[in-house]
Amino acid sequence: MLVKVCGMRDAGALAGVAALAPDFLGFIFAAASPRFVGEALAPELVQKLPPTIGKVGVFVNETTGNMLTTAQRFGLGAVQLHGQETPAQCEELSAAGLLVMKAFAVGNAVDFVALQPYVPHCGFFLFDTKGLAPGGNGAIFDWNLLKRYHLPVPYFLAGGLGPEHAAELAALRLPGLAGVDLNSGFETAPGVKDVGKVRQLLAVLRPPVNP
Numbered sequence: 718m719l720v721k722v723c724g725m726r727d728a729g730a731l732a733g734v735a736a737l738a739p740d741f742l743g744f745i746f747a748a749a750s751p752r753f754v755g756e757a758l759a760p761e762l763v764q765k766l767p768p769t770i771g772k773v774g775v776f777v778n779e780t781t782g783n784m785l786t787t788a789q790r791f792g793l794g795a796v797q798l799h800g801q802e803t804p805a806q807c808e809e810l811s812a813a814g815l816l817v818m819k820a821f822a823v824g825n826a827v828d829f830v831a832l833q834p835y836v837p838h839c840g841f842f843l844f845d846t847k848g849l850a851p852g853g854n855g856a857i858f859d860w861n862l863l864k865r866y867h868l869p870v871p872y873f874l875a876g877g878l879g880p881e882h883a884a885e886l887a888a889l890r891l892p893g894l895a896g897v898d899l900n901s902g903f904e905t906a907p908g909v910k911d912v913g914k915v916r917q918l919l920a921v922l923r924p925p926v927n928p
């Protein structure tokens with residue numbers, strides 16, 4: 718199970734979480750978010766993270782040009798798109814060499830037909846809970862809605878995941894499920910990750926293998 722820890726904006730927590738070797742770290746570049754990176758993190762801090770950790774910029778209805786500039790500045794290899802980005806924009810970003818993770822907000826159902834045009838241009842999908850904000854709402858959705866998932870793009874499960882879900886996530890078997898996205902449920906304050914809580918979840922999702 719891949720693990721992405723999102724909403725990093727505190728240098729101390731960034732170092733602590735990076736030391737746990739998550740698969741991806743997310744940095745939010747949407748100004749309305751309480752996790753907006755802004756000037757909180759020097760680009761060099763992100764650039765010098767280990768190459769084994771995928772660095773993901775999270776955007777909401779941003780222009781392709783601005784995303785490419787930000788990706789270059791912070792050394793990002795992936796973009797996570799939480800707005801009404803089109804398949805054509807995903808194609809542009811992918812053609813520019815970025816891994817594209819298109820997020821979809823889930824309410825009472827998942828419209829698998831609407832996802833189809835995104836398939837050729839996305840490395841991952843991400844299913845998040847529909848809410849007032851474009852992300853970071855801290856609420857879970859009914860994961861059973863993904864039992865009917867049949868598309869070839871693997872996805873991250875997101876939305877309100879917390880330490881209390883550890884055992885359920887470790888046992889979760891859903892078609893296409895590639896990983897989990899940890900955000901507001903693992904914080905001491907918006908943008909400040911609780912390193913201990915992330916460590917605990919990783920210990921459950923990645924138990925040590927007996928020699």
Ligand SMILES: O=C(O)c1ccccc1N[C@@H]1O[C@H](COP(=O)(O)O)[C@@H](O)[C@H]1O
Nearest residue numbers: 723750852853854855875876877900901
């Ligand atoms: O966290 C935010 O503030 C945010 C703002 C704008 C777009 C995405 C955002 N976060 C993403 O939202 C999901 C779910 O987060 P949560 O677990 O419900 O807090 C996650 O993928 C974050 O990357």
